[in-house]
Amino acid sequence: MAVETRTGRTVKHHDNTYNVIGTTPIRHDGVEKVTGEALYGSDINLPGQFHGKVLRSPHAHARILSIDTSRAEALDGVHAVITGQDIPEPADKIISGGEGDGNLLKYKTENILARAKTHYHGHPVAAVAAISPHIAGQAVKLIDVTYEVLPAVLEVREAMAPDAPIIIEDLLTELDDQVISETPSNIAEKMVYETGDVDQGFEESDLIVDREFSFGVVHQGYIETHNATAHWLKDGNIHVWCSSQGAFSIRSELANILDHPITKIHVTPMEIGGGFGGKTTSYLEPLAALLSRKSGRPVKMNMDRDEVLKATGPTPGGYVRVKLGVTNAGIVKAGYAELAFDAGGFPGSVVGAGCKCVFAPYNMPNAKVVGYDVVVNKPKTHAYRAPGATHAEFASETVVDEICRELGLDPVEFRLQNSAKEGDWQLDEPPYARIGHIECVEAARDSDHWQTPLEQVPGKLRGRGIASGFWFNVGLTSSAIARLNSDGSVTLLEGSTDIGGTRTSVAMQFAETLGISVDDVFPIVADTDSVGQTDVTGGSRVTFATGIAAHDAANDMKQQIIAGLADLWEMSEDAITHRDGTFLTDGKSLTVREAALLLTDEEIFPVGRATVTPERVGGAFTTHIADVEVDGETGKVEILRYTAVQDAGVAIYPPYVEGQIQGGVVQGIGWALNEDYVYDDKGLLRNSSLLDYRMPTALDVPNIETIIVEVPNPGHPYGVRGVGEVPIVPPPAAVANAIHDATGLRLRDLPMSPARVQAALTSQNGDQT
């Protein structure tokens, strides 16, 4: 059975044809999800469980002078109270963070539960387990904490100043693992990437545009809040059920934080109500485990929205400067950029990725990019959909637009002329393999949207903008285990949390390889004991990397079936071939189903398996077009029309690709126009609710039109590129360029809220009179 839900179209740059890939079967988890039968973390209820609640810092920056838990412990129904002293003293070691940023274990641990200081408003200080959530909530209020409130610093450039309050008193700035600061600093790390001769490049430029940009903190806004249930058994085994983008990552973090043998930690991933990078790390899991050990019972914890916004891992605010030099003919000669990102209360922002993305869409012979990872009194930032790229490319793509205006160049032609292509240099990465930026720009140019002039209405300020985006995507490690059942069906175990329909997109690659119907593949997202190592669902990697694992597992199974048949038929394996799901030899032909019946009847049960760490990931490019209308009296920006063109390599399940594109664009529009953490002068977060943290609603965005470009990734057997992240990258730049087209204003601070647009319009009018 198939569903037809395509809204966009595909521009193919290959001649491959497939039986399963590119079709639209009903997703395997669809019925459970739409009937409400699918189990999420908060559906876990264990016999005798207690409920945990967290006490959080009411201050942005404070020293903890004392914690008295006696009144909380005395409350009827309370069974455990923990503070930072209950977590093992962390060893001085590096553990791996979600999407690749290394972190010191001690910082990770202190972020889970404060020890000597609180680093941000909402930082956990203590936790309680009680017989009900209400009693736990009451008990939290009975914990007496004495704080010495310290001056808070929230903005990166202020935090970088020599006289700034120091948040981590022994933190020294490092560059390439060498300490470069003589005294403690909020700058945890400086990074410099350089190629060619940037001074020479600017010398050769006819026009240099040098601009500064700023960003507020933006949250992923997943609807399901964080939750975890943990049961620390008497024999030291710990079972955890949680909402996470990676059960294996949670297991590894727990082993490190709790200093506990990894084999005794068992993590079951539940269905997930959104993550976008924010659920690639642990918050509640270690607390629930410690409360379970102390109380002797399973402990269940759920965050509310206020806690999620205050104290999980939003994407950084920060500062970006971009300087670009071009010739009068529009040839890019040199680029210089500085990026300073909020790490939040502890080191480890995504600034490095931002640095490497800032000029990525262009072939740039001379470039230098300097990045700073800066500790501020805000929550520890974390990955959010193409982390770092949106900030960086907002800056570079609006500077490109400004250059095109200044030189009278067509922004499409400029991008085609300067586009990065196969073999071109990448900053601090191997040269590009086959990539599809040019093909995206061409498809955008040829689209109905670009070819249809924007209708101008008297009295309305309307404009159109275009911007491109790049994101690396990642590979990491994935596993798959496939069991051939006696009826010819396959049970496919994988470790990748299914966020975007990957059970189906992975099963389709398995079905394509073995030559069976995808309806005969039953994918299961397994726990950490039941499948091989699998890293987080992040970096747009699951359909790519877990897809390769499924492909390899199918080939493994195919070979085992051939071996089994060769054994039964007493012939050489070489005499049996496989084509389109049929095993052939002289005079004999068996489908997979027939082979399964035959083999299992003889007690032969093939199990295909693979664990892969693919390297040739295949970067993703995209080009977006936005039409806006600006209310000249109020500053409000409406998106009139939006088209996103994206290279998906090969789209396994095209409507899911379109869904990812549309979701990313909507999040990017929210980031562009309204989403922002609002802090008061004491560093307290004022808008920790979805009423005042303004994500777009269905009435705030038009239908997002999509065009899938297929330039196959040579690093994947079917040409897949990750698709989930890059669509968030261009929207702020495309919208800003459209606002400029409508009003003549260049907005360089996100969000471009009505108040900011109005203020800019007012000063523009003032300049004219």
Place this chain on the structure above:
Amino acid sequence: MRAIQYAAPTTVDDAVALLAEHGENARILAGGTDLIVQVREDGRDTELFVDAKGIPELTDLTVSADGTTTLGAATPCYELYGNDNFCAAYPAIVDAARIIGSTGIQGRASVGGNLCNAGPAGDSIPALIVHSAICNVAGPNGRREIAVEDFCTAPGRNSLEAGEMLVSLTLPSPPPNSGTHYLRFIPRNEMDIAVVGAGAFLQLDGDSITAARIALGAVAPTPLFVQAAGEALIGQTAGEAAFAAAAEIARDTASPIDDMRGTVAHRKQLSYVLTQRALRGALAHAQGGTPSNGH
């Protein structure tokens, strides 16, 4: 665990008796769309919900012989915009009722509750002010009336005394050749709180304005009746010049704050813009047209 009691009296007297008995820990429950959220967030030490929806006087919507309308305090918003006569007579209140929360919220939420919650940004309050609504209050000492513009005293505070409850709102019959309009500015297009709201009432004699009232939301600790702006319009020819002058008064009267929902400068500008848009809408209605319900 904290247990909360629930009572469903059927007369105003019984409700007042319950309020007297339980003091300020008893709370009148109408639609509950604000109250339940506040209690869940632990903002109030509530012991007793007194459900007002079982009291006929609080859910009535009646028009008397002289054209005066009595609107029960717990009447949900959807009943207002579902009533053609009410829509024709009180368009600004209907404008507000249509944008409070969402369609689902409007099935429960009441204009009376919106007023008692006394939020500076409460959408219905400027609309009630321009319609010259009177609050009918019952308490241990009997009944009294309060002009709606005097009802709110501070953010979240109103002029109800201990043991008092809002029973209904009296809405005068709309004068001939008059019209009203309410609109707000929000950064999104739904599910948001007014950065600024503006309501306007105009009565005409030909092209000349004979009466006018203007009220603003979210620019002061309480919804603001901008009496001077209305008075400045009297005797003027209805049109852009007069509206701009009134809007300047509204802008200058507004005393907003910077907060997570808006800035002082933006709210001042919005007071100016929205006052003009509200007046244009009121004029269109007075002239028999339908104002565009822009944001």
